[in-house]
Amino acid sequence: MKEYLPYGRQSLGKEESRRMADVLETDWLTQGPKVVEFEKGLNQLCDSQHAVAVSHGTTALYLACRAAGLGPGDRFLTSPIAFLATANAGLLCGAEPVFADIDAEGFNLNHNEVARVLNKDSRIKVVLPVHLAGRVCAMDRLAESCADSGAIIIEDARHAIGGRWQDQAGTWHTVGDGAYSAMTCFSFHPLKNVTTGEGGAITTNDNELAGRLRLLRNHGITRDPQQMRGNHEPWHYEMHELSLNGRLTDFQAAMGLVQIEKLPRLKRRRQELIQRYDEAFAELEGVTPQARPDDDDTSWSLMIVRARGRTALYEHLLAQGIRTQVHYVPIHTQPYYQDHFDTRAGDFPVAEKYYTQALSLPLFPDLSDEEQDRVITAVREFYQADEPQAPDCD
Ligand SMILES: Cc1ncc(COP(=O)(O)O)c(C=O)c1O
Incomplete structure (x- = not known):
């Protein structure tokens, strides 16, 4: 059979196998201590306050849109040059898509086009820029374009983990630091720069959004006595939102931790x-x-x-x-x-x-x-x- 050179390939070694195997010897296979460690690693890498690890990049985008309150009757704006998951995340919330054209050289959303589209459509609640191939959108300019409309910015940084970029004032930022957005979404699919096989995460500096994301990743369930409406028996849990299972496993998190070290x-x-x-x-x-x-x-x-x-x-x-x-x-x-x-x-x-x-x-x-x-x-x-x-x- 002919050997093809692929266009992308994961970079894994013995260390990932060893650290994953260690997790299999423990009692925690999912949503356990390795996931917490991975989230800490992501916060260090991204210079963010909260990281919420989830099952896929698509789940990250969907839960971020949900946490932002996107729903039926709302619109969201994104780039026509993105993977379907980006726009589908908004559709799954019941919102309508709106697109703006891209910049011919950088291939990302053109911030002037974003401003023009936002000016004529007051129903756009969320703007979802995609950092195509890793090249970060001019986030400070994009934030200026969104300022008057009050639209919430959610970055799709699935291609860009570990990247740094400079704003107009010359200040360096790390992708995921949330300097110009409410949330940043990542994917850990095998062709991304950090992989866990399948996986994703959202970073944010907003305590309330982080709390909502954690709730939404686990069927909208809380066990936190401070959040519960009633005074219950110790085994009780309450469902506050309709959501799904978006959890990441601990052996995937172990792989992700090695990948972050190698990044x-x-x-x-x-x-x-x-x-x-x-x-x-x-x-x-x-x-x-x-x-x-x-x-x-x-x-x-x-x-x-x-x-x-x-x-x-x-x-x-x-x-x-x-x-x-x-x-x-x-x-x-x-x-x-x-x-x-x-x-x-x-x-x-x-x-x-x-x-x-x-x-x-x-x-x-x-x-x-x-x-x-x-x-x-x-x-x-x-x-x-x-x-x-x-x-x-x-
Ligand atoms: C820009 C972009 N966003 C989101 C996703 C979805 O990520 P995942 O495959 O982890 O669900 C992809 C997938 O390739 C993507 O290219």
């Missing part, structure tokens, strides 16, 4: 690979990498380029045993969204043009220089071939 090294390697790609493509006409911040300390999770003849390049690389991917099919063009919310192709021209050109090349910490050179050579060959490539756009 600085994994992040550096991803940064190195990004820099090598950028240098290799600097003079190559036809390929434009995602724009990088000036002082870059991003935790890159994807190497996205805009490529001339994208579909033919995808096929050329696949024929050479190199898998690539497209992040993402614009959400507003999905049949479900068109059927239920009357969104249409043509609504967001920058996002749609991006989609015709976007390609994610292999990027993961264990990608060797030789493997990366293979990708670079294959891309160069594609553009240096004699026959002109059919453009996907322009």
Whole structure:
């Protein structure tokens, strides 16, 4: 069978196996002490006051929307270039989606577009920016755009854990520190920069939101005597909200703790690979990498380029045993969204043009220089071939 180079791959070692096996010897398999330790580790990493670990990134987004009070009759705004989970989280709360176009170079929500859309729609209660590929949205500008409307900002930082970025005043922030948002959501799916197999978390600095998130992750149940309405027997519990089981297991948390310890090294390697790609493509006409911040300390999770003849390049690389991917099919063009919310192709021209050109090349910490050179050579060959490539756009 042909060996393919994947576009992403988890980076796990013996330490994760050992620490997970240790948990299996204990009495606590889920929602126990390792989960608490993992949450402490996340707070240290993100510079946040509360971290609530949950079963998936999707659950993190859904519970954050619920904790923000998003419900029927409300609207929420997000990017058309996101995974479906981001917008679906708002839909699952019974709210209606609204989109704003993206920025052509950074591929994140354009904050001017966000301001324009918010100005004409007072029902938007939540804004959900996505840090695509790890590149952090200009959160201070986005917060300015949202200030008049009072919309609550929930960051989808599923691609960006461990990243640092600078605001307009030059102050450095860590992703998840909540400087410009109410909550930040993470996913620990295998292709993310920290993995627990499946898993997610929400960070926040708001005590009340943290309390609601903890309640919502466990069927809306409380056992805290101070929160209970009645004076009960010791085994009693009360349900205060309708919710689901969003718990993370302790053996997943043990894996996550090792991943957090390794993150600085994994992040550096991803940064190195990004820099090598950028240098290799600097003079190559036809390929434009995602724009990088000036002082870059991003935790890159994807190497996205805009490529001339994208579909033919995808096929050329696949024929050479190199898998690539497209992040993402614009959400507003999905049949479900068109059927239920009357969104249409043509609504967001920058996002749609991006989609015709976007390609994610292999990027993961264990990608060797030789493997990366293979990708670079294959891309160069594609553009240096004699026959002109059919453009996907322009
Ligand atoms: C931007 C974004 N948000 C959220 C999610 C959902 O995370 P999970 O797969 O952990 O549920 C994904 C999944 O890939 C994603 O890409």
